[in-house]
Amino acid sequence: MxxxxxxxxxxxxxxxxxxxxxxxxxxxxxxxxxxxxxxHGSLIVRNGRVVGSELIGQSFTLPIYFHPRPSAAGNGYDPTSSGGTNLAPTTDKLINGVHHGPKATDNFDGMKDLATAYRQENNLPSTMPLPTDAVTRSGSGLDPDISVENALLQADRVAKARGVEVSRVRRLIHDYTQPRQFGILGEPRVNVLRLNLALDRLYPVTKRQ
Incomplete structure (x- = not known):
């Protein structure tokens, strides 16, 4: 033993x-x-203060900022509740949403709702095709990036809200576009937080809308 x-x-x-x-x-x-x-978490620091991580998305809703893709993490981009909807692609709830109560927890915006809201806030035609990441939630709910196409469709709104030429905003999108990893993995993408910080630095607005 x-x-x-x-x-x-x-x-x-x-x-x-x-x-x-x-x-x-x-x-x-x-x-x-x-x-x-x-x-150390890919933390982004501005003026001695941590403003976020380039790995974790944040919610931006003001018209002067680029908006991230929809999130199902908690109330949206909650790092303590990371997760997706876990709904099948053909689920009626995922497509049409559920709206049956006064509380936010009673409602769920489907892809049709998200598409309508996206077109309205960016002044797009009602029949215009949209990039997938504009109307779908990521698996983690914390995706920090959006597609280049998504960013370009928001450029006019952001430029108008900041009072700058749209060509400058589009150029900024190009400057902050990240290529495929190792040249083969994924798709070109734009980090929303870094892009919005660049906007504040180059084209600041004195009055938030």
Whole structure:
């Protein structure tokens, strides 16, 4: 019994130290040396204050800002309630929504509602096709990026609200477009937080709308 118990305990202790302390500590050390920005949460700091992370989306609703894709995380972009709708693509609730009560929790905007709202806020024709990310929620509910097409469709609204030429806003979108990862993964995208911070820096507005 003792001959079997001792090596078992030593083995458990050794692997616990190795995998529970040494390995995580080594990974943390290497990450802090080689990738300090990513290792600390990809936090974006402005004027000495953390304004967000480029990995976690935020809700922007004012017309002077680009808006992110819809979110099903909590009340929208709640990092403590990350998640999607878990609804099938053909579900009536996902397409048409549910509206049957005075409380926000009683209602759910379907893709048709989101499409109507998107076209109205961006002054688009009612029959104009929209990019998928404009009317669908991401799996995490915290997607920080939007498609280039989505950003370009919002450019006129943002330019008008800020009183600048739309060509400048479109150029800014181009400047902040991130290519496919490694040239093959995903699609070109625009980080909403970084783009909105650039707008505030280059074309500030004194009165919020």
């Amino acid at each position: 003792r001959t079997q118990l001792r090596p078992a305990l030593v083995s458990v202790l050794a692997w616990t130290i190795l995998l529970g302390f040494v390995f995580p500590g080594l990974v943390t050390l290497v990450a802090n040396i080689l990738f300090p920005f990513q290792a």
